[in-house]
Amino acid sequence: MVGLPELNRRTFFKGAGALAATAVGAQLLVGCNASKVRGYGGSPRALPIPPVELGVREGSKVHFTLVAQAGDTQILPDVTTHTWGFNGTHLGPTLVMKSGDEISVDVTNGLDEMTTVHWHGMKLPAVADGGPHSPIGAGQVWSPEWTVANEAATLWYHPHTHGLTGLHAYRGLAGMIIVEDEAATALDLPQDYGVDDIPLVLMDHRFLEDGSLDEEDLPDLGLLGDTPTVNGITNAHFAASTRRVRFRLLNGSNMRFFNMAFSDGRQFQVIASDTGLLDSPYEMSNLAIGPGERWEILVDLEPGEDVTLESVGFADNFGVPDDEFVPDFGMGDSFQLLTITGPAEDAATAPALPGLLVKSTVPDIIDAPERSFVLNTFSINDQQMDMQRVDVIIDHAEPEIWKVTNDNSDWPHNFHIHDARFKVVSFEGTDVELFNEGWKDTVGLPPGATATLAVEFGHYPDPTWPYMYHCHMLYHEDQGMMGQFVIVNPGDKPAVHLGSGAAAAGHEH
Numbered sequence: 055m056v057g058l059p060e061l062n063r064r065t066f067f068k069g070a071g072a073l074a075a076t077a078v079g080a081q082l083l084v085g086c087n088a089s090k091v092r093g094y095g096g097s098p099r100a101l102p103i104p105p106v107e108l109g110v111r112e113g114s115k116v117h118f119t120l121v122a123q124a125g126d127t128q129i130l131p132d133v134t135t136h137t138w139g140f141n142g143t144h145l146g147p148t149l150v151m152k153s154g155d156e157i158s159v160d161v162t163n164g165l166d167e168m169t170t171v172h173w174h175g176m177k178l179p180a181v182a183d184g185g186p187h188s189p190i191g192a193g194q195v196w197s198p199e200w201t202v203a204n205e206a207a208t209l210w211y212h213p214h215t216h217g218l219t220g221l222h223a224y225r226g227l228a229g230m231i232i233v234e235d236e237a238a239t240a241l242d243l244p245q246d247y248g249v250d251d252i253p254l255v256l257m258d259h260r261f262l263e264d265g266s267l268d269e270e271d272l273p274d275l276g277l278l279g280d281t282p283t284v285n286g287i288t289n290a291h292f293a294a295s296t297r298r299v300r301f302r303l304l305n306g307s308n309m310r311f312f313n314m315a316f317s318d319g320r321q322f323q324v325i326a327s328d329t330g331l332l333d334s335p336y337e338m339s340n341l342a343i344g345p346g347e348r349w350e351i352l353v354d355l356e357p358g359e360d361v362t363l364e365s366v367g368f369a370d371n372f373g374v375p376d377d378e379f380v381p382d383f384g385m386g387d388s389f390q391l392l393t394i395t396g397p398a399e400d401a402a403t404a405p406a407l408p409g410l411l412v413k414s415t416v417p418d419i420i421d422a423p424e425r426s427f428v429l430n431t432f433s434i435n436d437q438q439m440d441m442q443r444v445d446v447i448i449d450h451a452e453p454e455i456w457k458v459t460n461d462n463s464d465w466p467h468n469f470h471i472h473d474a475r476f477k478v479v480s481f482e483g484t485d486v487e488l489f490n491e492g493w494k495d496t497v498g499l500p501p502g503a504t505a506t507l508a509v510e511f512g513h514y515p516d517p518t519w520p521y522m523y524h525c526h527m528l529y530h531e532d533q534g535m536m537g538q539f540v541i542v543n544p545g546d547k548p549a550v551h552l553g554s555g556a557a558a559a560g561h562e563h
């Protein structure tokens with residue numbers, strides 16, 4: 055299981071597609087050599103639904119409590135694995151917030167080492183953003199506050215510990231955030247959490263013989279896994295009770311790009327991107343989702359039918375050369391994620407799809423300042439992350455144009471910006487076609503690609519706290535593929551208090 059040469063061969067997920075056709079019980083990703091993979095087979099287990107957390111609400115003030123903790127979890131069917139989680143042993147509850155809510159959170163670090171918690175996709179003051187400058191020491195509590203400025207969307211939270219984000223997320227510190235607003239709630243879309251509105255946290259792991267997580271970074275690939283999990287288990291099964299289901303897809307993996315499709319190639323409707331609803335539903339039969347990204351999809355199911363949600367190999371290998379000189383990023387892998395059975399005969403007919411979901415807007419970028427970011431190996435604009443260096447100063451409230459290039463010819467990257475949402479206004483330099491509609495906060499970058507982004511930032515000027523932008527392939531981020539920006543009032547200079555985050559942000563429990 056540990057042999058690197060084997061992992062570098064394009065073998066792991068091959069064969070899963072063929073197995074799909076056999077028995078439900080044998081589904082999932084048995085690699086070419088099943089003995090390399092522990093715990094497969096056995097019966098599928100019911101898809102766990104992360105508990106919903108509404109917080110304690112008084113009017114528009116809502117208080118959440120999160121405790122990062124360690125424990126034992128049955129990710130595989132026949133063995134327990136030591137994992138981390140929020141308010142439980144693995145992953146975290148789904149936090150539900152409404153636009154305009156005044157949020158306060160107490161995040162207690164019940165682990166025996168430092169971590170941080172970042173609210174990915176949220177527009178909020180940098181002091182509350184939970185980046186690497188906001189460490190929460192073991193036993194400490196961090197208490198950020200902000201008002202939800204986002205529209206309805208599927209966001210998430212995860213650690214952002216300097217150099218250790220990947221490992222902390224891999225161990226299980228990740229949860230979903232659902233932001234609701236009145237316009238979205240009024241739409242005739244599935245929105246009964248856990249019934250027809252289903253969170254799917256997609257990850258991948260590697261396991262040692264004793265069931266513990268294999269935490270060894272592979273050369274160039276970090277914690278790319280060979281064992282996909284959905285909501286924290288392998289071999290998950292969802293028994294639908296309605297004819298239309300909304301899946302909120304979150305790629306919480308360190309390094310893997312999934313290419314979502316159903317086993318029978320059926321069409322589904324994409325209704326939301328990273329940071330909100332699309333203008334209208336888009337019919338698709340496959341959909342790329344890179345590390346950190348979210349999509350919401352609707353799928354219609356016939357009573358009693360069986361269908362499987364899969365990840366299929368990218369036909370173009372995501373633009374990554376498929377040869378022995380390039381690390382195997384897994385772009386050609388095909389494997390199953392979730393078996394699904396349709397509802398009962400008497401399930402109500404699904405309503406007509408709303409034609410219009412939200413009014414489409416684009417940031418006004420006519421006179422917007424333009425910046426470029428060139429990603430190459432572990433650096434951005436030839437520099438690696440330095441907590442002491444501010445790379446970008448934004449001294450206005452208007453949108454900007456960020457031109458982001460993947461300068462590697464054989465590595466994929468992606469690009470995420472904190473405190474922001476953006477539209478991809480052009481996508482060039484690659485033949486790979488990515489679906490980039492809607493508001494996003496993370497964009498995939500095949501080799502050679504240049505994405506031009508019209509970026510709208512949350513405007514909370516504060517010279518003392520930086521935000522991050524980075525590649526969200528977490529091994530790349532942890533290797534330094536990250537930079538810092540501050541938002542200040544016109545003419546102000548950044549005055550980041552460096553390395554003092556722990557003292558400023560935490561207090562004894």
Ligand code: C2O
Nearest residue numbers: 174214346470522
């Ligand atoms: Cu989800 Cu800075 O990241």
Ligand code: CU
Nearest residue numbers: 173174175472
């Ligand atoms: Cu983020």
Ligand code: CU
Nearest residue numbers: 467525527530
């Ligand atoms: Cu990268």
